[in-house]
Amino acid sequence: MNKQPKLKIIDLEKLELWNEANVRKNDTLSNISDLISSIKKNGIHIPLLVKPDGSIYKVFSGQRRFEAAKITKIPSAPCLVFDGISLRDAIMLSLTENVLREAMTKEDKSAAASRLLDMCKGIDKVAKVMGVSESTVRSYLRYDDIPQELRDFSKLGLTGKNIEDIFVKFPTLEDAIDVAKDLAKITDKKKRQSYGIAIRKSVPSDKPPDIRKRASKIEHSKTIRILLDEDYYRTLSKVAFIHKRTDEEFTTEIIEDWIDGYNKGEHRD
Numbered sequence: 013m014n015k016q017p018k019l020k021i022i023d024l025e026k027l028e029l030w031n032e033a034n035v036r037k038n039d040t041l042s043n044i045s046d047l048i049s050s051i052k053k054n055g056i057h058i059p060l061l062v063k064p065d066g067s068i069y070k071v072f073s074g075q076r077r078f079e080a081a082k083i084t085k086i087p088s089a090p091c092l093v094f095d096g097i098s099l100r101d102a103i104m105l106s107l108t109e110n111v112l113r114e115a116m117t118k119e120d121k122s123a124a125a126s127r128l129l130d131m132c133k134g135i136d137k138v139a140k141v142m143g144v145s146e147s148t149v150r151s152y153l154r155y156d157d158i159p160q161e162l163r164d165f166s167k168l169g170l171t172g173k174n175i176e177d178i179f180v181k182f183p184t185l186e187d188a189i190d191v192a193k194d195l196a197k198i199t200d201k202k203k204r205q206s207y208g209i210a211i212r213k214s215v216p217s218d219k220p221p222d223i224r225k226r227a228s229k230i231e232h233s234k235t236i237r238i239l240l241d242e243d244y245y246r247t248l249s250k251v252a253f254i255h256k257r258t259d260e261e262f263t264t265e266i267i268e269d270w271i272d273g274y275n276k277g278e279h280r281d
Contacts, residue, residue: 017092017093017094017095018092019059019090019092019093020091020092021091022062022088022089022091022093023088024081024082026067026068026069027060027062027068027069027070027089027091028065028069028070028071029071029075030063030070030102032099033070033072033073033099033102033103033106034072034073034075034106044079044083047076047077047080048083056081056086056089056090058074058077059074059089059090059091060073060074060077060078060090060091061073061091061094061102061105061106062091062092062093062094063093063094063097063102069091072103073102073105073106074109077089100131103128103131107124107128107141107142108141117166117172118152118166118171118172119155121152121155121172122152122153122156125152125153125156126152126153126156128142129149129153135149135150145254147254148254151176155176158175158176159179159185162175162185162188162192163175165192165193165195168196170195173208174195174208174211175192177208177211177212178192178195181214181215182216182218184216187216190219191211191220191223194207194220194224195207195208195211202231206227206230206231207223207227209230209261210227211223213226214226248263
């Protein structure tokens with residue numbers, strides 16, 4: 013692989029997608045209108061990553077920009093040309109550009125983690141490549157075990173975290189789908205967040221009415237203000253991120269767990 017890629021303006025008609033190397037599979041055209049408008053107005057500012065292949069160039073990173081450029085019918089695009097790059101290195105570069113973006117789906121991250129595990133032969137190495145913790149890599153790999161019928165609820169607005177929480181809490185697919193359907197019906201942001209928290213507090217025997225009742229209680233909870241030392245806050249925020257929680261959600265869970273323990277006779281010394 014050439015260590016120094018060359019910047020080159022390439023005609024769009026000479027570009028093709030390198031499907032095997034692209035880590036994004038599921039949301040290529042979703043929410044792409046803003047990107048199209050930006051390209052129409054300003055062109056492409058971030059180069060596509062490509063590999064020469066005979067008379068054409070294969071795009072292995074920048075898939076959404078490439079698709080948006082084709083829709084706008086601009087004649088050419090800036091590209092960084094990597095001569096002789098391997099599929100393994102192309103996937104890793106594609107991950108580096110995409111994995112921390114919110115728009116990359118949990119399903120894509122899961123598939124990418126699975127492929128990297130085959131290549132790297134170690135979760136610690138995959139974590140280093142993806143720039144996340146080992147526990148996060150394990151979370152991505154677990155997502156790959158979720159039945160497709162449940163994963164399809166991402167098309168109805170459920171996040172990867174929602175789907176994973178439902179799968180973990182409700183091992184029976186029929187129950188899991190019932191809960192996912194119930195969550196998908198909720199359009200209010202605050203109500204959906206409360207329902208998500210209620211799912212994480214559920215037991216396998218719970219049904220949608222039980223979760224709705226718990227969610228309503230959570231929604232009407234009181235707000236308190238907590239002042240934390242800066243070092244404590246950094247630690248809390250870091251751990252919350254690892255567990256895919258907001259700072260507020262994670263703080264609430266810590267306090268509620270402590271109070272539950274107190275009500276059971278713990279923490280009273």
